[in-house]
Amino acid sequence: MQIAIDGPSGAGKSTIAKELSKRLGYEYLDTGAMYRALALEFDKKNFIDYEDEDKIRDILSNIQIDVIDGRILINNKDISNSLRDEKIGMLASKISSFSLIREFLVDKQREIATDKDIIMDGRDVGTVILKDADCKIFLTAVLEKRAERRVEQLKEKGENPKYETVLKSIEKRDFDDCNRIHSPLKKADDAVIVDCTNLTIDETIEKILDILSNCGG
Numbered sequence: 001m002q003i004a005i006d007g008p009s010g011a012g013k014s015t016i017a018k019e020l021s022k023r024l025g026y027e028y029l030d031t032g033a034m035y036r037a038l039a040l041e042f043d044k045k046n047f048i049d050y051e052d053e054d055k056i057r058d059i060l061s062n063i064q065i066d067v068i069d070g071r072i073l074i075n076n077k078d079i080s081n082s083l084r085d086e087k088i089g090m091l092a093s094k095i096s097s098f099s100l101i102r103e104f105l106v107d108k109q110r111e112i113a114t115d116k117d118i119i120m121d122g123r124d125v126g127t128v129i130l131k132d133a134d135c136k137i138f139l140t141a142v143l144e145k146r147a148e149r150r151v152e153q154l155k156e157k158g159e160n161p162k163y164e165t166v167l168k169s170i171e172k173r174d175f176d177d178c179n180r181i182h183s184p185l186k187k188a189d190d191a192v193i194v195d196c197t198n199l200t201i202d203e204t205i206e207k208i209l210d211i212l213s214n215c216g217g
Contacts, residue, residue: 001026003119003212004126007139008185009089009173010146012196013121016139016204018070021119023205024212028070029112031122031129032092034105036083037065037072039091050098060104067112084157086169093173096123097180123177126188135215136191137208145197146170 003026005017014030021028041063049055066073071080082088095101109129113120120129126136141149147167154161177185187193192211196204 001117001135001215002113002130002133003215004130004133004136004188004191005119005121005139005208006123006126006137006185006188006191007121008146008177009093009170010150011139011141012149012201012204013139015201016196016208017119017121019201019205020208023209024117024119026117026119027112029067029109029118029120030070030072031105031109031120031125033072033080033083034065034067034109035092035096035101036088037074037079038063038101038105039088039095040079040082041074042095043088043091050095053100056098056100060100065105065108084153086154086161086166090169090173093176097176097182099182102182123185124183126191127186128183131188135212136188137211138187138191138193139204140193140195141197143167143171143174 003020005013007013014032017030018028020026042059045059047055047059064075066076071078072083073079106129109120112118113130122129126133126138144167147163147170150166150170151161151163154166174185194204194207194211199207
């Protein structure tokens with residue numbers, strides 16, 4: 001069974017998808033983390049000319065990206081703990097608008113999902129990557145609640161973020177994700193909306209499990 005969970009930044013997709021994968025015994029893939037991984041690599045190279053497609057192809061040809069037990073590896077190096085920086089998140093949103101980069105990752109994501117029971121979360125899983133997923137969820141929450149949750153996540157990492165800064169960052173991510181030319185963020189026609197604004201993690205998971213039971217899960 002393939003389960004697609006899409007939604008805006010800060011809705012809790014990764015947290016929910018990880019826990020669901022544990023409960024169901026399914027493989028889990030965070031597609032957003034893969035974009036962050038590439039963003040980190042491009043940032044390390046101080047690459048800024050995203051109109052230079054030949055250079056992008058050259059960089060991608062030298063990148064091997066793997067996902068093992070939910071950890072992201074670039075050229076056999078685990079970089080998972082470096083992917084939640086706000087700067088990398090913004091850059092990931094930027095590079096995700098370029099077709100060469102999207103094609104590179106979508107091919108890899110489909111390869112990973114082949115013949116597996118898998119839960120995949122991101123922005124375009126149900127609309128692009130797994131169009132024929134057995135069950136599609138669009139997880140969302142109001143902007144302010146998403147910003148609050150993101151602030152708490154950053155504080156847990158020892159950072160001291162300002163709420164207004166995080167709020168504006170997520171608001172910009174929303175605009176960029178929804179208005180990019182290639183694979184914009186949108187609900188798949190056959191996806192079920194789950195608004196978790198006023199739900200706990202456990203309540204959200206139980207609601208999705210109920211939906212899955214009607215999808216054959």
